[in-house]
Amino acid sequence: MMAAWAMDRMGHTKIADATLETLKNHKRSDNRLYECLLRWMGRKVFVPGVQTSRSPRKPVAGLITKWKIIGPFDDKTSNNLEAFSPAFRKDAGWMPITKGFEPSRIDVQANIGEHDDCSAFVRTTVTSPAKQTVTLVLQCDDLARAVLNGRLVEGNRVDLKRGENELILKVIDHKKGWRFTCAFTKQGKPVKGLSFEAN
Numbered sequence: 001m002m003a004a005w006a007m008d009r010m011g012h013t014k015i016a017d018a019t020l021e022t023l024k025n026h027k028r029s030d031n032r033l034y035e036c037l038l039r040w041m042g043r044k045v046f047v048p049g050v051q052t053s054r055s056p057r058k059p060v061a062g063l064i065t066k067w068k069i070i071g072p073f074d075d076k077t078s079n080n081l082e083a084f085s086p087a088f089r090k091d092a093g094w095m096p097i098t099k100g101f102e103p104s105r106i107d108v109q110a111n112i113g114e115h116d117d118c119s120a121f122v123r124t125t126v127t128s129p130a131k132q133t134v135t136l137v138l139q140c141d142d143l144a145r146a147v148l149n150g151r152l153v154e155g156n157r158v159d160l161k162r163g164e165n166e167l168i169l170k171v172i173d174h175k176k177g178w179r180f181t182c183a184f185t186k187q188g189k190p191v192k193g194l195s196f197e198a199n
């Protein structure tokens, strides 16, 4: 497994893929490590023995994909601004999200590794052409809470101001999978004219 990872790191993608393919059918003692490896390498996750016949998730139109991330943190609280304090630290080491993009969500573990009972923060700058009230679509495995322009969001109706808006999410994982979905909609459709920047 580590050889595949090393090959991938060195840019030998084809050799890494071939090694992963042989590992796929190999009788391994640690499927969880294999799954973790696939995530780290930004590959599609194949987990032997796990039911995969579930219907695929519908793509989310307007899914926001420009994010920076910090984490993991031990804290899983989200009921007040205090719970977001690591995201407001001047020395927070924000990193761009570069992996784990799915049509309906973003895999946190593809970016910061596999962890349980923890949280991470993601942030994006939303530029709106006008002041407007929109719907925040926010889903997470397992929990998420949003802070928009320094205020904790209650419910799913939010006011965007004209120009730049700072959106920070706390995405919380209890066990195993750790993914989130975030979009702005109006009458069920992506809000027109919004742009997003990870900065």
Ligand SMILES: [Ca+2]
Pocket: 141, 142, 173, 174, 175, 176, 177, 178
């Ligand atoms: Ca989970």
